[in-house]
Structure formats: C-alpha cells, structure tokens
Amino acid sequence: MVAKTFGSAVSGVDANLITIEVNVGQGTNFFMVGLPDSAVKESQQRVESALKYFGYRMPRQRVVVNLAPADLRKEGSAYDLPIAMGILQASEQVSFPTLDQYVLMGELSLDGKLRPIKGVLPIAIEARKRGFKGFILPLENAKEASIVNSLDIIGVETLDQASDFLQGHLQIEPLVTDTREIFYQGIDTPEFDFADVQGQENIKRAMEIAAAGGHNVIMIGPPGAGKTMLAKRLPSILPPLSLQEALEATKIHSVAGRLGKHASLLAQRPFRSPHHTISDVALVGGGGNPQPGEISLAHHGVLFLDELPEFKRSVLEVMRQPLEERKVTISRAKVSVDFPANFMLIASMNPCPCGYYNHPEKECVCGPGIVQRYLNKVSGPLLDRIDLHVEVTPVRFEEMTSTRKSESSKDIRERVIKGRERQKIRFENNPEVFCNAMMPSHQVKQVCQISEAGKTLLKTAMERLGLSARAYDRILKVARTIADIAESEDIRVEHLAEAIQYRSLDREGWAG
Numbered sequence: 001m002v003a004k005t006f007g008s009a010v011s012g013v014d015a016n017l018i019t020i021e022v023n024v025g026q027g028t029n030f031f032m033v034g035l036p037d038s039a040v041k042e043s044q045q046r047v048e049s050a051l052k053y054f055g056y057r058m059p060r061q062r063v064v065v066n067l068a069p070a071d072l073r074k075e076g077s078a079y080d081l082p083i084a085m086g087i088l089q090a091s092e093q094v095s096f097p098t099l100d101q102y103v104l105m106g107e108l109s110l111d112g113k114l115r116p117i118k119g120v121l122p123i124a125i126e127a128r129k130r131g132f133k134g135f136i137l138p139l140e141n142a143k144e145a146s147i148v149n150s151l152d153i154i155g156v157e158t159l160d161q162a163s164d165f166l167q168g169h170l171q172i173e174p175l176v177t178d179t180r181e182i183f184y185q186g187i188d189t190p191e192f193d194f195a196d197v198q199g200q201e202n203i204k205r206a207m208e209i210a211a212a213g214g215h216n217v218i219m220i221g222p223p224g225a226g227k228t229m230l231a232k233r234l235p236s237i238l239p240p241l242s243l244q245e246a247l248e249a250t251k252i253h254s255v256a257g258r259l260g261k262h263a264s265l266l267a268q269r270p271f272r273s274p275h276h277t278i279s280d281v282a283l284v285g286g287g288g289n290p291q292p293g294e295i296s297l298a299h300h301g302v303l304f305l306d307e308l309p310e311f312k313r314s315v316l317e318v319m320r321q322p323l324e325e326r327k328v329t330i331s332r333a334k335v336s337v338d339f340p341a342n343f344m345l346i347a348s349m350n351p352c353p354c355g356y357y358n359h360p361e362k363e364c365v366c367g368p369g370i371v372q373r374y375l376n377k378v379s380g381p382l383l384d385r386i387d388l389h390v391e392v393t394p395v396r397f398e399e400m401t402s403t404r405k406s407e408s409s410k411d412i413r414e415r416v417i418k419g420r421e422r423q424k425i426r427f428e429n430n431p432e433v434f435c436n437a438m439m440p441s442h443q444v445k446q447v448c449q450i451s452e453a454g455k456t457l458l459k460t461a462m463e464r465l466g467l468s469a470r471a472y473d474r475i476l477k478v479a480r481t482i483a484d485i486a487e488s489e490d491i492r493v494e495h496l497a498e499a500i501q502y503r504s505l506d507r508e509g510w511a512g
Helices: 043-055 082-088 120-129 139-145 161-166 179-187 201-211 227-232 243-255 278-286 313-317 320-325 371-374 382-383 409-426 440-446 452-465 469-485 493-501
Strands: 004-009 013-027 030-033 062-068 102-104 134-138 150-154 215-220 302-305 327-331 336-341 344-349 389-393
Touching: 004 082, 004 120, 013 082, 013 120, 030 043, 043 082, 043 469, 062 082, 082 102, 082 161, 082 344, 102 120, 120 134, 120 243, 120 278, 120 302, 134 139, 134 161, 139 150, 139 452, 150 161, 179 243, 179 452, 201 215, 201 344, 201 409, 201 469, 215 227, 227 344, 243 336, 278 313, 320 327, 382 469, 409 469, 452 469, 452 493, 469 493
Parallel strands: 004 102, 030 062, 102 134, 134 150, 215 344, 215 389, 302 344
Antiparallel strands: 004 013, 013 062, 327 336
C-alpha cells in the first residue's frame, strides 16, 4: 500500500512543499530516495525506535520512502514525523482519514518525543498558501508558527499524540495567537535608552540623523569614550517595525534557528554585534546548505562592528555589495539563494593601536606612520559607503556627575519618525526606496537641490578633503536628512555644513 504525507524544505527564507510517499510491499530492506542527506537517511533508526516505544512495529517488508520532488536536496532531521506517519498508514497499522490535510514536521527522539526544528515560520506560510487545513509540529515550535493565521497549528509532544490526533481519538485545540497584540505590546519596550547616557550630545545628534535617514555610521574615539554604549541604544530611536517588517525579520531568525523556545514575532529591531574573529561565510551567509549570515539576521535592524580594523580585510570587503544592494546572493553549483540584508551599519574603532591619537589629555605613543597603517586596514571603498564619520571624545567629569536629565530615546524617536514621514511622502512612488540613504544617484540630483552658496561650500570641501563622487552623494543625502529633521523643504547652507563635518576620516592630515 502507498501512503502520502506532506512536509516542507526550507530554501533561503522560503519553503517548498515536499511530498513523502511511502510504499510497503513484498520483499525486504528499507530504501529512501529523493536526494536525502545523511541526517534524513538516519531517520530509519529514530523512526523504528519511536514506533516500537509506543507499541507499533516497523514493517519487516520492503519499505520505500520517496521524497518528492526528487531533484531537490532534503536536509535535516525534521522529516522523521511525516515518515513515521506514512509508514503507519502504508503498513495499515492505523488509518489516518485526515492525513492529507496537514503538513507534518518534527524530529523524533528514540522514545518518541518530538524535538524542536528550524524554519517553522516559512513552512507555516507555505502550508497556508497551499491550502492545507493545519500544521502538526513540535509543541515548542507551535507559538512561532501560530503567527500565521487561517491555519490550524497543532503542537504535539510525542509521536503517539500526533497519531491519536490524526485518527480522531484525541482532540487538540489549535493554538491561536493574536499577532497584532503581541506585536504592539513589544514595540515600546526597548532594552536600552539614551536617557542613561550623560554628555555626548554631538554623538546623540549624529545618531538621530543616522536613524532619521537610515545612514551608516562609524565612530572613532579612544577606549572608554562610550562608542559601544551609544551604538546599543540606536535601535531604541529607530522607527518601530511595521508588521510586515517584523514578519520578514522573524522568518530569517526562524530559518537560522535563532528564535529560541516558545518564541513568536520579533517586535524590536534586531541588533547584531559579531566578534571580530568572524569568518566571511558567517557574516554574509552561505555553507553547503546556504544559511543566513549576520548581515541578514540584522535585516531591518542594526549591524554593529566593534573595533572595525581588527576584522579580517576579506570579511569587510564582502560587505561592500550588500551595503549597496540591500541583499546578498549565495550561489552554488545547483542552487542560488537570495537573503535580504537591509541593515544599518554602525562601526566603531580606536584612532590608532594605542587608542589615544587626538586625545585631549593623554598622549599617543604610536610611532610615525603607524596611525595611517592602522586606518588603512579599513579600505577606502568601504569608508565611502559609510555616510557619517563621527569623532567621539571622552566624557568630562562635570558631565558624568551632572544631575541634568538626558533626553530620552522616546523624545528622539518622535523627531526621527517625523523625518521618516517626510521621506515616506517623498518616495511614495518608488517602493524600493523608503529613506534618504537608499536614494539612487539619479534621484539625489532631483531631491537634493542646493543653492549657489551651498554649491560653493561643497566645492571647497570636495577640493580640500579630496572626496570621491560617492562621498559627494553621501553628503547631499545626509544634508537632506538634516533638513527633514528641521522640517525644511530646502537644503540650507547650515544643513550642508553640518553634513560635511561628518566626514572626519576624509579630513586632510587627520592621521598625521
């Protein structure tokens, strides 16, 4: 007898429907076909042990398991549950009248318990799209899948529970989650707040401009000046995630297995801070079965690279294209996968190896040329893609001990949202652009018109600092954002002057 069950394979951040066909007939041996990897092939032992634990038997006949489509590689241990259900139906030990109405996924332990799996959210979305009634999966993953409405999410703890439910002997209420309620509850609870930061008003201003226009930032300053503290608070002033953005970010974290037990929708913008020993593949994604990297996990959020010159040069260079295109394409011989990577890059670095070049009080002990060599670890093309270069100076004692209350993230965020609203209206006819930092060059000329006085100022700055054409565009984009925050229709000279001062690393003689 032939039985069919349905599972799913995750490719990139989307899922494909997999039909698991099981045929039990005359003969001996167990065969699995359809490009299974080692983890899938090993399911025979897990399934056999789990069936015996609950009093079922593994057929001592010829068992053929086909995973269709046969030309798509199947990876992981999540096919254990549909294979087990297919064997029970095909061997006529039980009858599952509603088996074809559900997608089943789950890894079995030897005692028949179900272990959590990765990529549940895209699988649930695909199941609903294909018109299935429900999705049977491990209980620990049920909350994550319940984000998808119009689909019965049946969380089970054991193989026996899944079998009883499909036979109609056990009633399990589908898990229902109010996605919007969970989302709106988590929006206004940032972990860090700018109210905790004393002083550094000029850096807070730069962060506000970066958040309002979606600009990349690099902070240069001595150890202990507060670079990391300021970077961690940037997500708290970014506009709240929309429900669509939250779903996109949650899908990526689901595929990567980073959501954790009983997790559901991400309500806060992601903040990723990889260590400087990270590899190229871990940063941009890849592997035999392509997985999202840190830049995709930071999608719709912030990627913070602390001590930028300590990262391997090859790691930094692979970021150049994703910074421009807002996505990364992982190509293999038989497959090509796109991962979204629309993130804000925040980097920090010391000005020199000892950390005290340009320090107002401490003396730099680095020898001649060492400062320049240290800065040269970060390539010019990468620095060109960073809109704001900000010098961070140590906080004075008077500011640290001041009782004056600092402005909260909530107040700064309100101004940022107003700035973004102006941009939303400006780019309403271009769905690919939703903030100033994403403007293509041809649009910069239309949107960032400047006066004759502004042109003279910019020409002088370009000549003196030796700025590239890309840096020219960056200055205009930042000036446009500053004007948006000031609720000005035109880019005035003072807006342009402030944007120019955020090109510290281009300054002539900055590193001696």
